[in-house]
Amino acid sequence: MSGRDGATYDVRVWGVTKRAWRSGTTYRVRWVVGRKEWHDSFTTRALAESFRADLLSLARQGEPFDVATGRPVSWQPEDLALTSWYEHACTYVDMKWPHAAGKSRQGIAESLATVTPALLSSTKSRPADTTMRAVLYGWSFNARRRAAGPPPGELIRAQRWIAAHTRPVADLADLAVLRPALDALALRMDGKPAAAATVSRKRAIFYNAVEYAVELGHLTANPIAAIKWRAPKVTEAVNPRVVINHGQARALLAAVRRLPSGDRLVAFFAVMYYAALRPGEAVDLRKEALSLPAKGWGELYLTTSAPSAGRSWSQSGTRREPRQLKHRGTEEVRIVPSPPELTALLREHLEEHGTAPDGRLFRGVRGGPLSESLYGRLWASARTTAFIPEEAASPLARRPYDLRHAAVSTWLNGGVPAPQIAAWAGHSVDVLLRVYAKCIAGQDDALRRRVEQALRDGGS
Structure with missing residues (x-):
């Protein structure tokens, strides 16, 4: 039997079960509200029995239970239903913004702008998709712009409509609401399937935003953990076709040097290839x-x-915002060896070009931070000069980042132990081997000889 909207008297409370984990023992209480099962775990049996007794008592007294949260209606804070997904998403952005890198801020905004249109409570007078994206990505989920004032005039009406027409956060506990939101993450704006890595990244951000809702008390548990929904499989391994050999690397660096202003960036590309x-x-x-x-x-x-993340996503409003190394604390140092060839190139660079006033080796035309567009154009020109047409048309070293892949691949094929390479490259060993497994080449014959020797030794 149903009670008020979103509540029911159809409640069954089950007994306490003991569960043993490596980290210790917990005691779980399970109950059913309508057709959905809920559970909570406790560190002692006494706490679990007390919680179960409260549920039983309220159910017997005729207390309605909220179908969205599984809890007695009297346990719900008065303002719980008033917290919309849009309001929560903005709160989540504000929480993450101060400590996130520019790229991370951009990724958070992209993910939330993708999922929010799937969490609308109405479609009447809905703004156009492009307008919704412009206000969500460009203003609502950009903490710095939102703090600076209202969105541009043409977007104010759309922002107000979205704020008034997104579901309560508590509705995410309904899997019929949650599944379309997850499905939205798997599509691009044009309706075509998104890349697997993009879907995986967006799902992780959405999961974290919902986890924050649990932390704030809007949900009792993260419902994404319970739904059977799988993101497309992500291919993490580096494509061996992008990896250059040492002769090709030298040819590319020589081609960079011959380009106008290219001599200033030879050492820039060299530190990616050699270190x-x-x-x-x-x-x-x-x-x-x-x-x-x-x-x-x-x-x-x-x-x-x-x-580089762009001026919109940095706290200072600049395209680049210096911060600590990836996956490391602010005081951590990563020590990387400089081979003799790189040492010579760096010394040559310092002697001929010096540094910026703040000590930076590489700078833009006017002395500011080196822009992605500048070194990207130089690299594209160097490839067409150094490579034959077939190579230039292939993925071979298509991006400057591929020089880093070549460096790690060279170390692996040179027999450097994986833990040492991981330390130099700033990876974990697990990520290193997973990402670069296909780039370990030229060892098949030696390994087969070892197997043959082992078989002979075993038969003697």
Whole structure:
């Protein structure tokens, strides 16, 4: 029998069950509200029995239970139903913004702008899809722009409509509401399937936003964990076709040097190839990070990176915002060896071009941070010069980032232990082997000889 809207008297409470885990023992209470099963776990049996007794008592007294949360209606805060998904999403953005990198802020906005149209409570007078995306991605989920004032005039009406027509956060507990939201993450704006890596990233952000709703008390548990929905399989491994050999790398660096202003960026591309720096790390490389002898092996002491995310997504309004290394704390240092060839190129760069006033080795035409568009154009020109047409048309070193892949692949094929490579590259060993497994080449014959020897030894 149903009670008020969203509530029911159809409640069954089951007994307490004991569950053993590696981390300890828990006691679980299960109950059914309408057709949906709910459960809560406790560290002691006494707590579980007390919680079960409260549920039984209220059910026997005729207390309606909320079908969206599974809890007695009297347990729901008065303002719970008033918190819309849109309001929560903006709160989540504000929570993440101060500590997130520009790229992460951009990814959060992209994910929330994708899922929010699937959580509308009405379609009457709905703004056009392009208008909704413009206001959600460009203003609502950009904390800095939202704090600066209302959206542009033509978007105010759309923003107000969206704010008034998104479902309560509590509705996400209904899997019939949740599934279309997850399905939206798998599509691009044009309705075509999104790339697997994109879907996986967006789902992770949505999951985290819903987890924050649990933390704030809008939901009792994260319903995404219970739904049987799978993102497309992500291919993480590097395509071996993008990896260049040492001769090709030298040819590319020589081609860069011959281009107008290219001599200023030879060492920039070299640190990615010889030391596996990410582009953002190379852009922010400073003189004090170098330990270079007159010749031979040197070392790079990396502490910061300046990835490009665009002015809209940085706290300062600049295209690049220096921060700590990826996956590392603010005080952590990554030490990377500088082979003799790289040492020579870096010393040459310092002698001929010096540094910016703040110590940066590489800078733009006017002395500011090196832009992605500038080094991207140089790289594209160098490829057409250094490669034959068939190679230039292939994925071979198509992006400057592929130089980093070549560096890690070279180390792996040279027999450097995986933990050492992971430390140099700033990876975990697990990620290193998973991403670069297909780039380990040229060892088949030696490994087969080892197997043959082992078989002979076993038969003697």
